[in-house]
Amino acid sequence: xxxxxxxxxxxxxxxxxxxxxxxxxxxxxxxxxxxxxxxxxxxxxxxxxxxxxxxxxxxxxxxxxxxxxxxxxxxxxxxxxxxxxxxxxxxxxxxxxxxxxxxxxxxxxxxxxxxxxxxxxxxxxxxxxxxxxxxxxxxxxxxx
Amino acid sequence: xxxxxxxxxxxxxxxxxxxxxxxxxxxxxxxxxxxxxxxxxxxxxxxxxxxxxxxxxxxxxxxxxxxxxxxxxxxxxxxxxxxxxxxxxxxxxxxxxxxxxxxxxxxxxxxxxxxxxxxxxxxxxxxxxxxxxxxxxxxxxxxxxxxxxxx
Numbered sequence: 001x002x003x004x005x006x007x008x009x010x011x012x013x014x015x016x017x018x019x020x021x022x023x024x025x026x027x028x029x030x031x032x033x034x035x036x037x038x039x040x041x042x043x044x045x046x047x048x049x050x051x052x053x054x055x056x057x058x059x060x061x062x063x064x065x066x067x068x069x070x071x072x073x074x075x076x077x078x079x080x081x082x083x084x085x086x087x088x089x090x091x092x093x094x095x096x097x098x099x100x101x102x103x104x105x106x107x108x109x110x111x112x113x114x115x116x117x118x119x120x121x122x123x124x125x126x127x128x129x130x131x132x133x134x135x136x137x138x139x140x141x142x143x144x
Numbered sequence: 145x146x147x148x149x150x151x152x153x154x155x156x157x158x159x160x161x162x163x164x165x166x167x168x169x170x171x172x173x174x175x176x177x178x179x180x181x182x183x184x185x186x187x188x189x190x191x192x193x194x195x196x197x198x199x200x201x202x203x204x205x206x207x208x209x210x211x212x213x214x215x216x217x218x219x220x221x222x223x224x225x226x227x228x229x230x231x232x233x234x235x236x237x238x239x240x241x242x243x244x245x246x247x248x249x250x251x252x253x254x255x256x257x258x259x260x261x262x263x264x265x266x267x268x269x270x271x272x273x274x275x276x277x278x279x280x281x282x283x284x285x286x287x288x289x290x291x292x293x294x295x
Contacts, residue, residue, distance in 0.1 A: 009177070014156060072159040075176030082180075082190065095154070101236070102156045108271060109157055112278035122279045125272040 007051045010074040011058050014099075015044040016106035017068035025061050025069075032057050039078035043103050044069075046078040067113035070106060146288040149226035151251060153219060158230055161278075165285035170222040179218070204250060215247040220254070228288050229255045230281060234266040261288065 015022050022044050029038045029047060036049030036057060045061075047054050062069050076083045085093050146167045150158035153172040162169035184191040192214065200213025203220040231252055256262060263284040268274040 012156070070156055070160040071163070072154075072156045073171065073173040073177070075173045075180060080180075098152070098154065099156060105157065105268065105274070108268060108274035109278055111271070112275040115275060116278055116282055122275060123272065125276075127273070128270075 009051050009054050010046060010048040010077050011054055012046055012072050012074045013044045013061050014070045014103060016110055017065040020065045029057055048077045068110040146227040147225050149222055149229045149255060151231045152235055161281050167285055170226055175218045211244055212247045215244055219251050223254045226260055228260050229262045231264045232267055
């Protein structure tokens with residue numbers, strides 16, 4: 001594993017594409033000649049290594065399906081003992097819930113990015129209003 | 145390239161979008177990386193020491209719980225650097241390290257107080273809201289100055 005220096009970074013690459021699988025992304029990373037470490041996960045990959053190499057690889061990955069591959073930095077490197085489930089006796093990794101919640105939104109965000117790129121105008125729509133308390137009371141009473 | 149603070153501070157979607165549109169996201173992940181990579185003997189591996197709540201005193205009073213002050217020691221300096229901000233509300237996912245309600249309130253307050261350009265929206269729940277969300281963020285980021293690298 002790459003030594004942890006100031007200029008070593010880790011990026012999480014989340015793949016929400018219909019045409020690219022995490023395996024494809026990993027194969028693409030293996031093609032790279034830079035000294036980086038990757039870990040394939042259920043939502044994509046984690047890439048760790050020197051900043052320039054990681055940024056280059058991440059850009060290559062992004063170009064596979066620009067609007068459906070999302071990237072963020074990660075504080076901990078892959079397999080860090082305090083975060084990795086392997087050493088913590090199971091259970092979700094801290095931070096997993098947030099990631100999962102956002103991963104569920106990614107197909108929607110990806111489609112919206114496609115539309116934005118295509119220059120489609122924003123469709124006006126009425127935002128659903130919150131239920132009025134008096135209406136809620138009526139519903140409760142009617143159930144009785 | 146403007147420095148854009150995002151709230152929630154560890155959001156994948158926001159961090160990605162800010163980078164995608166050519167700006168620099170100010171996110172929690174970098175701070176965490178810095179703190180865990182600094183060699184320390186007091187409190188490895190996370191290196192959270194009593195110094196953090198002390199640094200947080202700049203942003204919150206001494207009666208405020210140490211947890212809030214400790215978190216502000218990380219978030220406060222990011223707010224100081226920020227040149228713009230995106231605040232996304234209605235997140236049912238402010239759990240884990242994002243789960244301190246008072247810190248979240250204080251963070252949003254300090255961002256609003258700073259007088260920088262801010263976009264406040266809500267997390268999308270439907271397809272239309274998703275489109276609205278992306279379009280608003282994209283337009284906001286495009287409206288920010290792109291060449292302000294002054295450090």
